[in-house]
Amino acid sequence: MNQIWIIAKLEIRRAFFSRRALWVYLLALFPAVLFFGHGVNVQYQRSEYAGKPVTPAAILDRIPTGAAESDVLAAAGQPITDRQWKRRDTQRRSLQYYDGSNRVWLEFENGALKSTRRRTLNSFEEDSKVYAGVFQFFYLRLAIFFGCLGIFINLFRGEMIDKSLHYWFLAPVRREILLLGKYCAGLIASAAIFGGGALLSFGALLAYQSSADLQSYLQSDALSHGTWYFLSAVLGCVGYGSVFLAAGLLLRNPIIPALVMLLWESINGFLPDLLQKLSVLHYLQSLCPVAPPLDPSVPPLARMILAPAAPTSAWAAITGLLAVTALVLYVASRTARRLEINYGTE
C-alpha cells in the first residue's frame, strides 16, 4: 500500500501539471465557463428587460395565425424590436414583445402571421434539462472520454515513447503495484479535475437562478443531484481510465480501441437493450438524476430507431462498473508482468 501511494504521488504531479494537462482542464471547465457566461447573459437581460414596455400575455395569446401585420400592431401596440428582410422572394418581418416573463416573437411572411415563438428570460426547469443534456452528451461522452484517454494512455504508453519506462521497471517493486500506483495517480487527477468540473458547472447553473427557484431546489433535490453528477463523473474516470490504461499496455496504437469504443458509445442508443448494457456510458447515464431532452437535430428516422434501454439501478450500475474495472485492471496487471520493453518499435 505504501509503495502504491509513493508511485501515485510521483505520477500525480505529472498528471496535474504537465503541459498536456492544459487540454484536460479546458475540457473539464468548458461547461462551467458556458453556464457562467449564460448566467451573466441572463442577469444582463433581466436588467435590460426591466425597463421595456410589457404587453399582457392574454393579448398576445389571442392573436391567431394568419393575422395581418396591421391588426397585430393595433392589438398589441408597438413592439420592442421590429426587423424586416426579404428572402427568396418572401417579405419577412419579426416583431418582438415582452409579457413580463417571456419574450415573444411574431414572425410574418408577406404580411401574414406565420408563427409565434416564445422564450422565457430564464426557466430553471429548462436550464436543469439543458444541464442534464450537456452532462450526458458532452461531459460523459466526450470530455471525460478524451480527458481519460489523454491522462491514462500517458501513464504507460507515454513512458514508452519517452523511453523512460525501464527506470520504473528497474525499481524494486512488483509490476502489479506499479500499475496500481499509476492507475491511482491517473484516477485521483482525473476524478479531481472532472469531478470538480462537474460540481463547478452545477454551481454555475445554480448561481444565476431566481432566489425562489434556488431556495426550493436547495431544499429538495440540489444536494442529491449534485452528488450523483459528481459520482457519475468520478465513476466515468474509473471505468474509462481502466480501459485506456489497459489499452496503453496491450496495444502499440491505443487509438484504434479508443476509436472503436467511441463509435460503440456513440451508437449506444440505437442498439438492442442487451448490447446497450455492454457500455460504460449506459451505467453512467443510469446514475444521472435528470433525463436529458432528445437532441432536436436528430432526424425523424433516427428518432424512431432510438430506444434507450431502461436505466440500471444505481447500486447495480456502481457495482457493475467497479467489477468491470477490477477485471480490466487484472488483465492489465497480467500483461504488465510479462511486458518486455522494445523502444525501437515505438
Added chain:
Amino acid sequence: MAVFKRGYQRYAGPRTSNLTRFLAVPRFVWPKLLAERFVIILLVNSLFWPMLCAGFIYVSNHAELLPSLGSGGDDGIRKMLTIDGKFFAIFMNVQSTFAIILAAIAGPGLIAPDLANNALPLYFARPLSRWTYIGARMMVLFGLLSLVTLLPGLIVFGMQASLASSAWLAANWTLGQGMVLGFLLYIFMVSLIALTCSAYVKWRVVAGALVLGFFFVLAGASKIINQVFRVEWGSLLNPGYAIYTVWCALLGVETAEDAPGAWECFTVLLVMLGALLAVLLRKLRPVEVVS
C-alpha cells in the same frame, strides 16, 4: 589522421526535378500505409455506402421495374428516388466520416516522428522548402482520402450520368462540379488538421486522439453552446457542420433558415484553416539547436 578543418562547397551535380522531389515522400509512404491492416479494413468498409448508393441509382433509373411505379405510380416514391443535390450531400456526409477516421489513423505518423526524432534538418538540408515538405505530406493524405471521397463520388456521379438521360447531365452537371469542389475543400481541411495535430503533439498516439478530438469535441462543444445560450451560431465552431453547409450551397440544397449560412461557414472554415496553417508553420522550423 584527424581532419580538423574542412571546406564545403555547394553541390553542382545534376538535380532531380521539383516534381520528383515533391513526390518522393508519398512514393515511400503510400505503400507503408496500404500495408497497414486497419487502413485496408477502413478502405474496404468505406466502399459499402458507395455500393448502396450505386444500387439506389440503378433502381431510380429503372423505376419502371417497381410495380407501384409502372403505370403512373406513386409520386411520393418517385420523389424519394430522385437523384438530386440532397442525395449527393448525404453521400458526401457519410463518406466524410470514413475520411476522418482514416486521417486519424494515417495522419499522425506523417510529421510527428520527424519532429520527435529531430529529423527535420535531414529533410531541409536537401533542396526541399517548408511548403514543399507540407505539400508532400499533404499529398500522402490527399491520395488516401481521395480513395474514400473523390473516387467513389466520381464513380457514383458517372454511373448516374450514364444511366440517366443526357438531359439530366445537362441540367445537373453542377452537382458533379459541386461534389468535386466540396470534397477537395474537405480533403484539404482534414489533411491540414491531421498534419497540424501531428506536428503539435509530436506523439503519434496523442496526435491520433487529437484529430478525433478536434472533430468530435468541437461538434459537441458547438452543440452545447447552442443549447446553453439558445442560439444557432455555435454550429459555426463545428467543422463538420460548416463544411456540410458549404457542400449544401455547392449542391444547391436548402439548409435550415435560422442556422448560419454558407458564406458564414466558409469564412469560419478559412479562418480555421489559416490558424491551423500558422500553427503548422510555427512547428516546422528547419533549425536545430545543438547544446
